[in-house]
Amino acid sequence: MKIGVVGLGRMGLNIAIRLKNAGHEVIGYDPAVKSNEISCVASMQELATTARIFWLMVPSGVVDAIIASLEPYLQADDIVIDGGNSFFKDSVRRHDALAQKNINFIDCGTSGGLHGATIGFSLMIGGNRDVVEKLKPIFSAIAAPSGFAYMGPAGAGHYVKMVHNGIEYATLQAYAEGFHLLKEGTYKNLDLASVAHVWNHGSIIRSWVCELAENVLERDSDFTGVSGSIAESGTGQWTVDTAHEVNVAVPMIEKALELRAWSRKTGGNYATKMVALLRYEFGGHAVKKETQDV
Amino acid sequence: MKIGVVGLGRMGLNIAIRLKNAGHEVIGYDPAVKSNEISCVASMQELATTARIFWLMVPSGVVDAIIASLEPYLQADDIVIDGGNSFFKDSVRRHDALAQKNINFIDCGTSGGLHGATIGFSLMIGGNRDVVEKLKPIFSAIAAPSGFAYMGPAGAGHYVKMVHNGIEYATLQAYAEGFHLLKEGTYKNLDLASVAHVWNHGSIIRSWVCELAENVLERDSDFTGVSGSIAESGTGQWTVDTAHEVNVAVPMIEKALELRAWSRKTGGNYATKMVALLRYEFGGHAVKKETQDV
Numbered sequence: 001m002k003i004g005v006v007g008l009g010r011m012g013l014n015i016a017i018r019l020k021n022a023g024h025e026v027i028g029y030d031p032a033v034k035s036n037e038i039s040c041v042a043s044m045q046e047l048a049t050t051a052r053i054f055w056l057m058v059p060s061g062v063v064d065a066i067i068a069s070l071e072p073y074l075q076a077d078d079i080v081i082d083g084g085n086s087f088f089k090d091s092v093r094r095h096d097a098l099a100q101k102n103i104n105f106i107d108c109g110t111s112g113g114l115h116g117a118t119i120g121f122s123l124m125i126g127g128n129r130d131v132v133e134k135l136k137p138i139f140s141a142i143a144a145p146s147g148f149a150y151m152g153p154a155g156a157g158h159y160v161k162m163v164h165n166g167i168e169y170a171t172l173q174a175y176a177e178g179f180h181l182l183k184e185g186t187y188k189n190l191d192l193a194s195v196a197h198v199w200n201h202g203s204i205i206r207s208w209v210c211e212l213a214e215n216v217l218e219r220d221s222d223f224t225g226v227s228g229s230i231a232e233s234g235t236g237q238w239t240v241d242t243a244h245e246v247n248v249a250v251p252m253i254e255k256a257l258e259l260r261a262w263s264r265k266t267g268g269n270y271a272t273k274m275v276a277l278l279r280y281e282f283g284g285h286a287v288k289k290e291t292q293d294v
Numbered sequence: 295m296k297i298g299v300v301g302l303g304r305m306g307l308n309i310a311i312r313l314k315n316a317g318h319e320v321i322g323y324d325p326a327v328k329s330n331e332i333s334c335v336a337s338m339q340e341l342a343t344t345a346r347i348f349w350l351m352v353p354s355g356v357v358d359a360i361i362a363s364l365e366p367y368l369q370a371d372d373i374v375i376d377g378g379n380s381f382f383k384d385s386v387r388r389h390d391a392l393a394q395k396n397i398n399f400i401d402c403g404t405s406g407g408l409h410g411a412t413i414g415f416s417l418m419i420g421g422n423r424d425v426v427e428k429l430k431p432i433f434s435a436i437a438a439p440s441g442f443a444y445m446g447p448a449g450a451g452h453y454v455k456m457v458h459n460g461i462e463y464a465t466l467q468a469y470a471e472g473f474h475l476l477k478e479g480t481y482k483n484l485d486l487a488s489v490a491h492v493w494n495h496g497s498i499i500r501s502w503v504c505e506l507a508e509n510v511l512e513r514d515s516d517f518t519g520v521s522g523s524i525a526e527s528g529t530g531q532w533t534v535d536t537a538h539e540v541n542v543a544v545p546m547i548e549k550a551l552e553l554r555a556w557s558r559k560t561g562g563n564y565a566t567k568m569v570a571l572l573r574y575e576f577g578g579h580a581v582k583k584e585t586q587d588v
Contacts, residue, residue: 088480111493111496111497111498111499112496112497112498113498116496119496120495120496121496121497122492122493122495122496122497122500123492123496124489124492143495143496144495144496145495146491146492146495147492147495147496147497148492149485149488149489149491149492151481151484151485151488151489152481152483152484153481155480155481156481156484159479159480159481160476160481160484160489163472163475163476163479164472164493164497164498164499166471166472166475167468167469167471167472167499168498168499170464170465170467170468170471170472170546171464171465171468171469171499171501173464173546174461174464174465174468174546174547174550175461175465177460177461177464177543177544177545177546177547178457178458178460178461178464178544178547180542180543180544181457181460181533181536181537181540181542181544182454182457184540184542185453185457185536185537185540185542186382186449186453186536186539186540187445187446187447187449187450187453187454189446190445190446190450190454191443191445194443194445195418195443195445195454197440197443198416198417198418198440198441198442198443199405199416199458201414201416201437201438201439201440201441202405202406202410202413202414202415202416202417202437202438202441203405203406203415203416203441203458203502204405204406204407204458204462204502204503204576204577205405205458205461205462205465205501205502205503206416206501206502207465207499207500207501207502207503207504208497208498208499208500208501209498209499209501210501239475242475242479242480243475243479245480246475246478246479246480248474248475248478248479249471249474249563249565250471250472250474250475251471251549251553252464252467252468252471252546252549252550252553253468253471253472255545255546255549256468256546259545259546269543271543282498283498
């Protein structure tokens with residue numbers, strides 16, 4: 001299929017390359033990025049004259065602006081897919097607004113970080129089921145084997161991805177806290193990389209996060225020069241706010257969110273340094289140096 | 295090697311069978327269990343006349359009694375391995391007491407639950423390094439490939455396993471909380487087994503726990519007739535107590551522990567039902583029926 005990819009940052013470029021490698025015709029557009037791997041055009045207008053399906057992979061804060069700049073060139077039955085971390089209520093609003101003009105809007109939560117480039121991503125998809133059905137060749141090119149599914153009507157994909165990220169906040173913090181207790185606890189000379197390695201082979205808590213922890217600890221288990229200030233993209237806060245709204249208790253996610261705020265105020269501790277490093281390990285998220293202001 | 299296995303419950307029997315299948319000579323002893331798969335003896339005395347290496351796989355509360363009943367028959371250079379979930383300070387005490395009589399004591403944290411029978415366990419080993427070295431054929435028979443490592447002096451194995459369990463408490467609760475928000479949140483008809491399936495293929499939070507969640511949700515995502523009261527074996531409390539003692543903050547593990555206590559007082563909610571089911575899924579831990587007293 002022919003698809004225009006808007007936003008060629010870390011995630012967008014990887015997705016464009018996976019689409020291209022699967023035989024799709026990919027046209028990229030990003031005012032800030034020139035890629036040699038993907039044929040790019042110089043304007044949104046140019047993109048919209050060639051493609052009728054658009055994959056947006058941009059920060060959630062600019063999705064409205066991107067859609068506004070694309071909209072003048074859109075035609076009935078065009079499909080706009082937001083693959084970023086948008087708030088699900090915004091996705092419902094965008095879906096409904098575009099539906100007025102018979103333009104299809106699909107929300108797709110995309111997990112997997114930088115490693116998704118090679119093994120494929122996990123995709124949680126919301127919107128009109130028939131449209132999603134039509135896009136299967138695109139989703140299956142981007143996804144890991146068995147790594148995509150239709151979640152429900154508009155917003156459901158981003159809703160499920162939001163909850164995924166809430167769980168991610170809590171599990172990152174939980175592992176990091178455990179390693180903190182190993183590092184500064186009763187036994188002072190534990191080989192933390194070896195602990196993570198053994199945990200990844202047969203234990204109940206083996207996981208992708210624990211594999212990333214093993215990588216991080218193998219490099220330097222003292223986290224020399226790393227700030228314990230953890231950034232966030234907003235999905236954890238949305239999870240907690242939504243949980244309050246629907247009256248479901250999420251004490252673990254809430255605690256992890258609080259700890260991120262605390263880490264930015266105080267510079268954090270060994271555990272929050274580890275969370276910052278894990279976020280870098282999976283997503284390329286910036287890690288502050290200890291000498292920088294937090 | 296020739297090894298006596300004391301305690302042929304769910305875990306002990308699986309370990310004995312893995313040892314036997316790897317070619318070791320296994321003699322089992324459990325006053326309450328007769329196994330057709332392992333040659334068993336009828337008394338501790340009989341066991342101690344044939345084996346010089348003993349693997350204890352019994353509840354932490356009876357380890358002292360078991361050692362006391364074994365001790366009269368032990369000889370210098372015998373090796374007693376505690377593969378259960380003992381508190382690491384008890385293991386240090388037992389190690390030191392037996393060392394007085396030149397008997398070796400090794401503490402081995404064993405993770406993997408019932409599935410370990412087929413794929414092998416994750417073993418965290420503490421005690422005298424030379425003794426551990428000598429026991430390698432035994433550990434490698436029980437462990438998953440790459441699934442065992444020497445952690446440090448007496449108690450270090452059970453210390454690392456304690457922290458493992460602390461992380462387990464927190465991650466079980468985190469996933470369960472996320473699924474609770476999917477179940478009772480904004481979108482009412484999400485297919486939770488499908489969500490878990492997609493998360494297990496390419497997402498950041500893919501994990502063994504999430505695979506178990508998929509199994510649980512596939513059977514019945516309403517958790518019909520299940521009580522939300524979560525039992526515990528003590529390892530979470532030990533983790534929190536130890537963390538306080540060494541002045542390391544473990545707010546996530548502490549919160550998960552609090553929620554287990556709350557679940558037993560109140561009967562819990564969808565999330566604690568899921569934790570109870572996940573514990574059953576990996577370890578065969580009993581799940582209360584909703585009609586029973588909690």
